[in-house]
Amino acid sequence: MVKINEYLESGILEAYVLGSASKAETEELMELKSKHPQVEEALAVLEADLERIAEHMAMTPPPNTWNKIEASLNELVKSPKMEYLIGDEPIERARPNSRSGRSEQFIEVEGESGHIRIHKIWRWVFAAVFVLGKIFLAFAIYYYLENKHTQEEIQQLRMELRSMRQ
Known part of the structure; x- marks a missing residue:
């Protein structure tokens, strides 16, 4: 047992x-x-x-989700392919959607807004990274110009040395 x-x-x-x-x-x-x-x-x-x-x-779905599901179900019920559910013929799994080329097997879910909401801490992190990026860019430009100026001075000193040797 x-x-x-x-x-x-x-x-x-x-x-x-x-x-x-x-x-x-x-x-x-x-x-x-x-x-x-x-x-x-x-x-x-x-x-x-x-x-x-x-x-x-659990997450609450976007507000228009139920309307889209209901519209898709109503479209399926009106479709002549509905009689295949009862009969012996196979069901066509994924018919390409005429407007987007996607299959009608999936329901598109879209929010009201095209904006993404993020947690407040990420806003500060993004702002800090942005500011640090600008600071590093300023230092890079400064040191590039300093290096260029130093290279010009070295070239002038070499020219002076050559002229003194001759």
């Missing part, structure tokens, strides 16, 4: 909750769940944890 504690720590419960358990593992889990309350309790805790994680990481 399977030791319950080892079974609970084996990772099968996690695989089941995430949907990656095999059919045999799922059947074994359902059988053990009906016989052992510890398995049922551990499974409930895992499902609750996963739900909390999903709620914590």
Whole structure:
């Protein structure tokens, strides 16, 4: 017989909750769940944890997303290809969209604004990098001009030395 504690720590419960358990593992889990309350309790805790994680990481979609989904669904319903869902003929997976060349399998999601919102700290980092870039550019130009001036002086001194030797 399977030791319950080892079974609970084996990772099968996690695989089941995430949907990656095999059919045999799922059947074994359902059988053990009906016989052992510890398995049922551990499974409930895992499902609750996963739900909390999903709620914590959830993002609200852009405001027009539902309208775009609804328009796409209405277009699919009006399409003559809809009868293939019931019949035996294969469904055409990705039809190129006439206006953009993309497949109709995906729904384009666009925000109201073309601007990207960033965290405030990145604004300061960008400003600091920009200012430092300008400072380094000024130093580079200064030292370039100094080097050029020094090279001209060296050339003049060489000319003077040559003229003195002759």
